[in-house]
Each structure stands twice: as structure tokens, then as C-alpha cells.
Amino acid sequence: MNLGVSLFIALRYWRAKSADRFGRLVTNLASAGIVLGVMALIIVLSVMSGLENHQKQQVLSAIPHAIVMKQEGNFNLDTYKKELPTLSHFADIHAITPINTTNAIYQTAQGVSAGQVIGVQHPSDDPLLEYLDQTQLNNLLPVGEFKLIIGSQLAEKLNIQIGDKVRLMLTEESQYTPFGRVPVQRLFTVSDIYFAPSEASSYETFANLADIGRLMRIQPSEVQGVRLFLSDPFLITELPKIFTPTNYKIEDWRAQKGEYFQAVRMEKNMMGLLISLIIIVAVSNIITSLSLMVVDKQGEIAILQTQGLTKTQVRWIFILQGFLVGAVGAIIGALLGVLITLNLNSIIGWFNPAGLFLPTDISATQVLVIIGFSLLLSLLSTLYPAYRASKVEPAEALRYE
Structure with a gap:
């Protein structure tokens, strides 16, 4: 035409x-x-x-993008990478670390607050701990001493300083007593306070991986799951294709920030x-x-x-x-x-x-x-x-x- x-x-x-x-x-x-x-x-x-x-x-960099757990049992701390499916074709996962984590109630004489406690071994296990080196972290969170690193906003809210005691009550774990079923709890000592521009410092705390595992009744040679760091947090929708629901269960950031x-x-x-x-x-x-x-x-x-x-x-x-x-x-x-x-x-x-x-x-x-x-x-x-x-x-x- x-x-x-x-x-x-x-x-x-x-x-x-x-x-x-x-x-x-x-x-x-x-x-x-x-x-x-x-x-x-x-x-x-x-x-x-x-x-x-x-x-x-700002928000998602400070919280676990995804935590992968087995449907039955726990991962072995030494061989957890071998227990995972092949991830070579999924280049968006740039780091994998072992993790024990649970929701907790922080109680002091000045107040009560809710949050999440994460068990770590190395500063690279969480971006909020990158200001520390391995020696400093080992001194702040030694195994068996139940020390705690808390955020500045949470410390201000509970009016506590380094060296103060904080009672951690694990809401997802409980034990039977003559008075009924009560949450597992333990006194922790604040060993350090971290500062972060995000709201994570108002609820997220860190303890030794083995100490949290002990409270969660996990063997020292095992961990609850593995934490995945993604190049783009929105790619978590692709994870079920790798980690089949029959063998694994996935908890991701949408549970905390999905509605936002x-x-x-x-x-x-x-x-x-x-x-x-x-x-x-x-x-x-x-x-x-x-x-x-x-x-x-x-x-x-x-x-x-x-x-x-x-x-x-x-x-x-x-x-x-x-x-x-x-x-x-x-x-x-x-x-x-x-x-x-x-x-x-x-x-x-x-x-x-x-x-x-x-x-x-x-x-x-x-x-x-x-x-x-x-x-x-x-x-x-x-x-x-x-x-x-x-x-x-x-x-x-x-x-x-």
C-alpha cells in the first residue's frame, strides 16, 4: 500500500x-x-x-532473605552445603550460612519488647555485624556464656547498657513445669550494642550459634537451617523450584515485610x-x-x-x-x-x-x-x-x- x-x-x-x-x-x-x-x-x-x-x-538487607530447613530433622553443621541441592545454575544466591533463629521476648526491669534472635558464628553471617572481625566476635559471643549483641534502638527502648542482663523467652519453644507449659527462657548478658540506620536495630539481636541451638534443643553438631543471601530479595519466588516442598520448607522475608x-x-x-x-x-x-x-x-x-x-x-x-x-x-x-x-x-x-x-x-x-x-x-x-x-x-x- x-x-x-x-x-x-x-x-x-x-x-x-x-x-x-x-x-x-x-x-x-x-x-x-x-x-x-x-x-x-x-x-x-x-x-x-x-x-x-x-x-x-535498607530494610531487606538487614533481615534474612530466606531460611531453608528440612521437613524432617536438621542440617549437619559441618556438611550442610553437601546436603543442599545443586545451586550452580542459580547464580543469584551469593552466600549461604548456617543459622539458628527464633522469635523471642526481651524482658528487663525497665520493660518488655518482642523481636528475633539470630545465632551466628562469623561476622559475615549478617550484614549488621560486618563492623566486627572474627576475633572481636569470638570475644563478644563466646560459646556457652550466653552473651548477646543488641541494636541501639532496642537498647534505648529497654534502657540497658553493655553488661546488663536481659531475659530471653523463646515463644516458639516451651517446656512443661508443675505450673504448666512455659516458654524456654534464659538470662543473657549484653556484650555489645550495634548501630544501624534501619529499624532492624529495634528488634534483631545476635547470640552464639551454639547457645541459641541449645535453647532450641538442637544438637551442637546440627543447625536449624541455612540462611540464603540473594542478589535480589524479590527472587525468592524462584526458590521453590530448587528446594522442593517435599524435602524442604522455606521461610523468607515476606513473613515480616511482605505486606509492606x-x-x-x-x-x-x-x-x-x-x-x-x-x-x-x-x-x-x-x-x-x-x-x-x-x-x-x-x-x-x-x-x-x-x-x-x-x-x-x-x-x-x-x-x-x-x-x-x-x-x-x-x-x-x-x-x-x-x-x-x-x-x-x-x-x-x-x-x-x-x-x-x-x-x-x-x-x-x-x-x-x-x-x-x-x-x-x-x-x-x-x-x-x-x-x-x-x-x-x-x-x-x-x-x-
Whole structure:
């Protein structure tokens, strides 16, 4: 199909200053609306993605991404890696460490708090302990002395210092006594306080791996499970393909933070949907402007048909013209959106000298999808006016000319 004539006429109509000023205004409003919609959509989704990634790094880096346990029994401390399935084809697991962990209640004379205690052997077992070397950790958490490293926020909440006693009550473990079933508990001595910018320091504590295992009635030569560190915490959905449910059970970060990230993802989707309405409203103006042009250009359409222009070519004139309006708006909006997103914190600094920081994450795929979505809506909006233009009959249109 030869579209050269249709494209030439569409460009002439698009660049010409129509005598119908109202129709021209509607066309300009359509382009401006698409520009604003695409620009706002790119900025908002980039900010939401940046916040999601920032929270993923700040929150999820401080808690176990996944803990794999056997359905029956425990892992051997010396040979636990050999008991796992082959992980060579899953390169996103960059570290595996043994772990004994359980939920606990921290009780002191000043108060009570809930949290999670993790048994460790090496500073590399948890990112929050990377400020220590192996010798320091051995001195702070010697085997059998029931020492505890707690977070600064928890220490402030319980009003305790290094050397104070904390009673740990394991809510998931219990023992029978003459007074009934009571949680396993033990006095621990605070040997150090760690500082972390995340909220993990308000509930997460560390003890020696063997000491926690002893309270959980696990043999010294065994561990409850293995802790997996993933390059992307959101890849935990792939773990059931490796660790079959018949042999292993998996506990991951979703048990603690799943609802939070689900709410962030839902908010991102809702914001994208609401801002997309701007583009939809702007695209509806293309229908109006093209419909007005069809009425205004009936005589010209009839003359072109008498000179040999087919109805298909007439349809393509208005399809291409509407598509040009959408394409120009989408491209300008995308360029402005990317430019503003890259300089967003500098722009915010003009209005807020206090230094508000908004993390952003521009995805090329996301930008292309937004542009493609806008172009698709622009193309669809041209179909009805183009169909009406092709129905113009030369004899009827030129009867009174």
C-alpha cells in the first residue's frame, strides 16, 4: 500500500494553520495533555520504583532473605552445603550460612519488647555485624556464656547498657513445669550494642550459634537451617523450584515485610493507573479534533477522491495525522520526564532548601512501555474519525459547491 500521498497530506494538515481556530485549540490541548501525562507518569513511576529499591536495600538487607530447613530433622553443621541441592545454575544466591533463629521476648526491669534472635558464628553471617572481625566476635559471643549483641534502638527502648542482663523467652519453644507449659527462657548478658540506620536495630539481636541451638534443643553438631543471601530479595519466588516442598520448607522475608512491599507495589500501580487517565483524557481530544477536521475538510476530501484518492488513502490521512499528534506529545513528554527525573533532587532543592531526598530509578523498558501505550491510544483514537472521513461521498459533499 502506497502511503506517501496520505502521509504528505497528513503532514500538510498537521502543520497548516487551520481556519477553524477551535479545532486547532483542541489539537494543541490534546498534544499538551499527552505531554503532561507521559511526563508525569515517567516521573511518578521512577520515584515509586526508586523508593521501592531504596527500601529493599535498607530494610531487606538487614533481615534474612530466606531460611531453608528440612521437613524432617536438621542440617549437619559441618556438611550442610553437601546436603543442599545443586545451586550452580542459580547464580543469584551469593552466600549461604548456617543459622539458628527464633522469635523471642526481651524482658528487663525497665520493660518488655518482642523481636528475633539470630545465632551466628562469623561476622559475615549478617550484614549488621560486618563492623566486627572474627576475633572481636569470638570475644563478644563466646560459646556457652550466653552473651548477646543488641541494636541501639532496642537498647534505648529497654534502657540497658553493655553488661546488663536481659531475659530471653523463646515463644516458639516451651517446656512443661508443675505450673504448666512455659516458654524456654534464659538470662543473657549484653556484650555489645550495634548501630544501624534501619529499624532492624529495634528488634534483631545476635547470640552464639551454639547457645541459641541449645535453647532450641538442637544438637551442637546440627543447625536449624541455612540462611540464603540473594542478589535480589524479590527472587525468592524462584526458590521453590530448587528446594522442593517435599524435602524442604522455606521461610523468607515476606513473613515480616511482605505486606509492606505489597502495599508499596499496590500504591505504585494505583498511581500509574490514575495518571494514565490524563493520557486517556488527552487522547479523547484527538477524536474531537479529527472529527471537527473531517467536517471542515469534507469538500477537500471529495475533491481528492475525484482526483483518484481511494477511500483507504483517505482513512490513512486522518490516522497518520492523529498518530503524529500523539507521537509528538509522547516523545516530548518522555524527554521532559526523563530530564526532570534525572534532576529531580536539584529541582526540589530550589523549593525546599532543607534537602529532601527522593530516590529515583529510571527504567528504559518502563519509559518505552509508557511511550508505546500513548502511541497505541493515539492510534486507536483515530479509527472512528478516519472511518467517517472515508464515508464522505464526493457527489453529496460537492452538490452545493
